[in-house]
Amino acid sequence: GESVGLHLPTLSVQEGDNSIINCAYSNSASDYFIWYKQESGKGPQFIIDIRSNMDKRQGQRVTVLLNKTVKHLSLQIAATQPGDSAVYFCAENSGGGTSYGKLTFGQGTILTVHP
Amino acid sequence: EPEVTQTPSHQVTQMGQEVILRCVPISNHLYFYWYRQILGQKVEFLVSFYNNEISEKSEIFDDQFSVERPDGSNFTLKIRSTKLEDSAMYFCASSPTGRYGYTFGSGTRLTVV
Numbered sequence A: 001g002e003s004v005g006l007h008l009p010t011l012s013v014q015e016g017d018n019s020i021i022n023c024a025y026s027n028s029a030s031d032y033f034i035w036y037k038q039e040s041g042k043g044p045q046f047i048i049d050i051r052s053n054m055d056k057r058q059g060q061r062v063t064v065l066l067n068k069t070v071k072h073l074s075l076q077i078a079a080t081q082p083g084d085s086a087v088y089f090c091a092e093n094s095g096g097g098t099s100y101g102k103l104t105f106g107q108g109t110i111l112t113v114h115p
Numbered sequence B: 001e002p003e004v005t006q007t008p009s010h011q012v013t014q015m016g017q018e019v020i021l022r023c024v025p026i027s028n029h030l031y032f033y034w035y036r037q038i039l040g041q042k043v044e045f046l047v048s049f050y051n052n053e054i055s056e057k058s059e060i061f062d063d064q065f066s067v068e069r070p071d072g073s074n075f076t077l078k079i080r081s082t083k084l085e086d087s088a089m090y091f092c093a094s095s096p097t098g099r100y101g102y103t104f105g106s107g108t109r110l111t112v113v
Helices: none
Strands: A010-014 A019-025 A032-038 A045-051 A056-058 A062-067 A072-077 A086-093 A109-114 B005-007 B010-013 B019-024 B031-037 B044-050 B053-057 B065-068 B075-079 B088-095 B108-112
Touching: A010 A019, A019 A086, A019 A109, A032 A062, A032 A072, A045 A056, A045 A062, A045 A072, A072 A086, B005 B088, B010 B019, B019 B031, B019 B088, B019 B108, B044 B065, B044 B075, B075 B088
Parallel strands: A010 A109, B010 B108
Antiparallel strands: A019 A072, A032 A045, A032 A086, A056 A062, A062 A072, A086 A109, B005 B019, B019 B075, B031 B044, B031 B088, B044 B053, B065 B075, B088 B108
């Protein structure tokens, strides 16, 4: 069946370090991926997305890498700051057909940034 | 920046009671969603809504759940007879295309006692 999962449930880094959060997906039909940040008591906040016709996309301090060969997605955060501490989720949309935008979320990684 | 607004932020209800969770999606969006997140777990899809009807629903979305867009701006989730296991954060989301541009609300924390 379809699933999106994460390799590491928790990640602790020092302020200023780079962080890498990983995600594996199993649905080869997935063609759109999103990284969300969720702070305590809040809804998922969009960070960055990538379509399956790309293997890398950069934003402000964040980069998403997509490896379709091994069905792997990663989020890189440069110069991590204490305000980056949150739970990070990947989500995928298998798109098209009868899927009206249903997102499948991974389990989440807790990122803790120490000052 | 446009937001998805959800009310109330927290709802406490007794088991067996009906609850209605309310959402105001972004005005020019056409696709609407409800998701659920049990404490400490991942976000789970409940239902999608397009063109005034349910387009897809998960196994979680059984007969006790219903959705409605009563007036062209609000989007509601009704749980007819709440159970303890319905306690969760409920998130509303909307998208202009059903493919990209999803925006989530801040959620309603439902506590069933």
